[in-house]
Amino acid sequence: MLTVPLLDLKPQYAPIKEEIQAAINRVCDAQYFIMGPEVSELEQALAAYCQTQFALGVSSGTDALILALMAINIKPGDEVITSPYSFFATAGSVARLGATAGFADINPKTYNLDPAQIEAKISPKTKAIIPVHLYGQCADMDPIMEIAQRHGLYVIEDAAQAIGSEYKGRRAGSIGHIGCFSFFPSKNLGAFGDGGAVSTNDSALAEQMRILRVHGAEPKYYHKFVGANFRLDALQAAVVRVKLKYLDSWTAGRQHNAARYNQLFIEAGLADMSNDPAAELVLPSESRESGQYALRTEAAVEPFPGHRHIYNQYIIRAQDRRDALRAFLTERKIGSEIYYPVSLHEQECFADWGYQTGSFPLSEAAAAQTLAIPIYPELLEEQLQTVVNAVAEFYRA
Numbered sequence: 421m422l423t424v425p426l427l428d429l430k431p432q433y434a435p436i437k438e439e440i441q442a443a444i445n446r447v448c449d450a451q452y453f454i455m456g457p458e459v460s461e462l463e464q465a466l467a468a469y470c471q472t473q474f475a476l477g478v479s480s481g482t483d484a485l486i487l488a489l490m491a492i493n494i495k496p497g498d499e500v501i502t503s504p505y506s507f508f509a510t511a512g513s514v515a516r517l518g519a520t521a522g523f524a525d526i527n528p529k530t531y532n533l534d535p536a537q538i539e540a541k542i543s544p545k546t547k548a549i550i551p552v553h554l555y556g557q558c559a560d561m562d563p564i565m566e567i568a569q570r571h572g573l574y575v576i577e578d579a580a581q582a583i584g585s586e587y588k589g590r591r592a593g594s595i596g597h598i599g600c601f602s603f604f605p606s607k608n609l610g611a612f613g614d615g616g617a618v619s620t621n622d623s624a625l626a627e628q629m630r631i632l633r634v635h636g637a638e639p640k641y642y643h644k645f646v647g648a649n650f651r652l653d654a655l656q657a658a659v660v661r662v663k664l665k666y667l668d669s670w671t672a673g674r675q676h677n678a679a680r681y682n683q684l685f686i687e688a689g690l691a692d693m694s695n696d697p698a699a700e701l702v703l704p705s706e707s708r709e710s711g712q713y714a715l716r717t718e719a720a721v722e723p724f725p726g727h728r729h730i731y732n733q734y735i736i737r738a739q740d741r742r743d744a745l746r747a748f749l750t751e752r753k754i755g756s757e758i759y760y761p762v763s764l765h766e767q768e769c770f771a772d773w774g775y776q777t778g779s780f781p782l783s784e785a786a787a788a789q790t791l792a793i794p795i796y797p798e799l800l801e802e803q804l805q806t807v808v809n810a811v812a813e814f815y816r817a
C-alpha cells in the first residue's frame with residue numbers, strides 16, 4: 421500500500437543537503453551564534469522577498485506576534501480584534517500582554533476573518549486588528565485596512581502560514597503595519613528548529629522592534645523599555661537563507677498539487693468548480709436529503725484577483741463525517757490533521773473573556789468539519805491519486 425504522510429521533510433532536504441551543511445559549517449567555523457551577519461543577510465533577503473523596507477529575524481512566530489504587539493504598545497485593558505479560527509498563538513500573544521481578543525467570525529469559504537464582522541466588535545478599547553492569512557491564503561485586506569484607517573487602529577498581519585502569499589499583487593506582511601512570520605519546521609519556509617520574522621514599511625516601528633528584541637536596550641546595557649530576548653540564532657538564519665532561494669519552486673509544487681487535487685476531486689465527482697456556495701459540493705453525505713453537502717475543496721473557492729495562495733495546507737470540509745473520514749484515511753496510512761479542533765473563543769484559558777459556544781458559529785463549524793490532507797511539494801502523482809481515491813471510496817461506501 422502506498423503511504424502518504426501529511427508532511428515529509430526528508431525529500432526537501434536531500435537535494436540541498438550539501439548546501440545546508442556548508443551553511444551550518446560556516447556558522448560553526450565563525451563561532452558567531454547570536455544575530456550577526458547570517459541574521460542581517462537573511463533580513464535583507466526577507467525584506468526583498470516580502471516587499472517591505474524592513475524585516476527582522478526573531479525567535480519564533482509567536483514571539484513575532486508578541487514583539488509586534490509590544491511595539492504598538494498593547495497593554496492590559498486593550499482589545500485586539502482577531503479571528504477565533506487560528507493557531508493558539510494568535511490570541512495567546514494578545515493575552516500574554518494582558519489585553520483581550522475581541523473575536524469576529526470568519527468567512528466560511530476562505531477561513532479568514534470576515535471584514536463585515538469586524539466593525540460591530542470595535543469599542544473604545546480596541547487598538548488593533550490581527551487578520552490571519554490562514555493556510556497560506558491572504559485575508560481580505562482592503563476592507564480590513566479601510567476599517568482600521570477609519571478607526572485609527574493598527575493592523576498586524578499574522579502571516580505565519582503565508583510567506584510569499586499575495587493579495588491583489590501585494591505580499592503578505594507588506595499590507596498592514598507589521599507582518600509576522602514563523603519558520604517552524606512545518607511551515608513553507610521552515611528552520612531546523614524555532615524561528616520567525618517581523619516585516620514592516622514603518623521605520624519607527626522597525627526601530628522599536630529592533631530595540632525590544634534585545635531587552636529594550638539602546639545602546640547595549642542602557643534600557644529604554646522592558647523588552648525581552650526575541651533574537652534569532654545564526655544557525656537558524658543560515659539554514660533559512662539557503663531555503664529561501666528554493667521557496668518559490670516549492671510553492672509552485674504545492675500549487676501544482678492543489679490544482680491536481682481540485683481536478684481529481686472534480687473527476688471523482690466529489691467537488692464542483694462552481695463558486696455558487698449552494699453548488700460547490702456535489703457528492704452528498706448521509707444527510708443528502710437535508711440538503712447538506714459532503715465535501716468542500718479549494719476548487720470551490722473563488723480567488724481574489726491577483727491572489728497567490730501558497731498552500732501551507734490544503735483543506736477539505738467533510739461536514740458531519742470529518743472524524744470518520746479521518747479514521748478511514750489513517751487506516752489506509754494517509755496522513756491528515758485537524759487545524760484546529762477548538763475555536764479560540766472556546767479555549768479553557770480564555771474563559772474569563774466570557775465567550776460562549778455558539779458565539780462564532782462559522783468558526784465552530786470549521787473546527788468541527790475541516791481536515792488538512794497532504795500537500796507538500798514533493799508528493800508524487802500516485803500519492804495524490806491515492807488520497808483522492810481513498811476519499812472517494814469513503815463517500816461511496
Ligand SMILES: Cc1ncc(COP(=O)(O)O)c(C=O)c1O
Binds near residue numbers: 483506601602
Ligand atoms: C497562524 C499562526 N500564528 C502563529 C504561529 C506561531 O508560530 P511559531 O510556532 O513559530 O511560534 C503559527 C505557527 O505555529 C501559526 O500557524
